[in-house]
Amino acid sequence: MTQASGDHPTTLGDLARIGWHPRPVREEIRANVLERIRAGRPVVEGMVGYDDTVLPELTRALVSGHDVILLGERGQGKTRILRSLVALLDPFVPAVEGSALNEDPLAPVLASTKARLAAQGDATPIRWIARDERYSEKLATPDTTIADLIGEVDPIKVAAGRTLEDPEALTFGLVPRANRGLFAINELPDLPERIQVGLLNALEERDVQVRGFTIRLPLDIVFLASANPEDYTARGRLITPLKDRFGTQLRTHYPSTIAEEVAIMRQEAQLCDPTVEIPEVLDELVAHTAHLARRHPAVSRYSGVSVRGSIAAREAIAAAALVRAVRLGEHPPRARLGDTEATIAAFAGKIEVDAHDTSEREIVATLLAQATARVFTERLGHLDPSDVIAETNDRPLAVDLDGPTATWEQILADRPALAAMGDHAPPSERLVLAELCLEGLVATRRLGKRVLGNRVSYGS
Structure with missing residues (x-):
């Protein structure tokens, strides 16, 4: 865990006293993008040849709060662009200490976290998450499972009395653990189509489904993806409903000069x-x-x-x-x-x-x-x-x-x-x-x- 500087509050009471107000990741990114524009700084640094093509479209997508998919042949900087978006997050944000979902202390998600906050009150310990910890990336491979991305029902938790509709019965996968951050999937068409279907709700309704049960989680995630053009490979394709759920599709290109x-x-x-x-x-x-x-x-x-x-x-x-x-x-x-x-x-x-x-x-x-x-x-x-x-x-x-x-x-x-x-x-x-x-x-x-x-x- 990356430690924040020592002047950050360490308990819920201290956090409330400094006037902390939660804001969604999309609003956080939008504010930081606009601040860069006002200061005359590039929204994404280190990209050559995209100033008049990809980057203006990407800027508008981020201000719009869209999930983004980059289409292009290999070696066009798609992954570099996705990883560079981490710099548009705030340097640190608070989370409830020990929360698997990086829950905001003033906007908890899980019932167990809410109960803990009620019991411990202002003494609830919090930690500060560095921006680098809020970026998760998965290379799509044919052996990827729903358990990897969304999670799996934990039979031990069910045996202990949890219901299958209870998020606490779930061992969380990569997507829920990316809550309050960015989640990127590289080479998305290589993900089996049945697994792509499992992401539909996560992108649109922001909930997840496991083994036929809907787990209601108000996930706060910006989804990012990269893909080769659909006719590039016979290994897989990007299903239309999933492609439709990305707010902006950008086409990358090779250097023109x-x-x-x-x-x-x-x-x-x-x-x-x-x-x-x-x-x-x-x-x-x-x-x-x-x-x-x-x-x-x-x-x-x-x-x-x-x-x-x-x-x-x-x-x-x-x-x-x-x-x-x-x-x-x-x-x-x-x-x-x-x-x-x-x-x-x-x-x-x-x-x-x-x-x-x-x-x-x-x-x-x-x-x-x-x-x-x-x-x-x-x-x-x-x-x-x-x-x-x-x-x-x-x-x-x-x-x-x-x-x-x-x-x-x-x-x-x-x-x-x-x-x-x-x-x-x-x-x-x-x-x-x-x-x-x-x-x-x-x-x-x-x-x-x-x-x-x-x-x-x-x-x-």
Whole structure:
């Protein structure tokens, strides 16, 4: 249990003296959302690319007091959005000490709690619940039961004299225990349809039914859910009556621009070493690879290509740079264009291929080459590469892709036309732009290339 600060009241009498007034979770969230708007703060922080699409709709849903379901392919930040809503709750709220339902001391639910308050009066102990404790999450799985979500009749309590209509006869599940908070279900269509039916009353009438008996509980919960589009998976579907009970349905999406994808990668990637330097051009190459994959005809459009692929690719590039730097004794580790080879394994597990005659790795390798050509055009397309082509054809360039950085620096010192391709860039990117120039000319079929292990030869 998270402890509140010491200046909070500890008994019912103290709570009444400070003028505490209960308010529903929806009103609590609405007030905090409007306060953020007045202060010019984002309602949900850390989400990139949703400012003009998802977040305005989400804001209106929260102000309306709606239960919310997010629909979208994998890796679009649905779970992150749901978890971020915890920040819209008050830092602490009081509850009767020992209550399984986090009952407000001034608005009890269970008969036993009411009896206890009557017996103990102002001396009833209370605890303060931190906002993080008021968020519950369940990943929908085929083996989920009604007992997991709603609860189960406890035969021992019934034998002790409880009636089946008495909430006290129930061993509470996740939903009742989320009272006065947020309850989220991830991948809702994966929940068996008969279990989805068991949630209908909880969302609409705010009561629960167990084994044919209606247990009247005035639950104070905001329900949240995430789901893939209904035609994405054969594992299950979202039944229409349950979908209808969510006040707002939001559609998430992938980053619409390369800049947004790069911003997400930089925000989310956990690099193996914070000193690894990754030039911006490599981030752009990874982002282009992801965007091309989402439009590739052989990649399943229903499963999508998760942003986790871009994030994992950036982490793989950093790892490749660090391994080389440690082996060669270089510091700080600097990523190079050849390190993008590591992104193939990172992306391969993030795509689903519809074609049977092509592997994920083959598709990613092809997309990586296409992305290289695009970044080459964007970064260096305004420059005339004729001198580089002539220079390289006259003196073919052989290089070890995993060799020391000093080797590349010597190459640039010896090849002025190639070095000039990076004159407009900051020093940290000049070497990578030289590599990009060579690979871009290969990708656009203006320069030849031979590969033997880590040794690469450019030229006619």
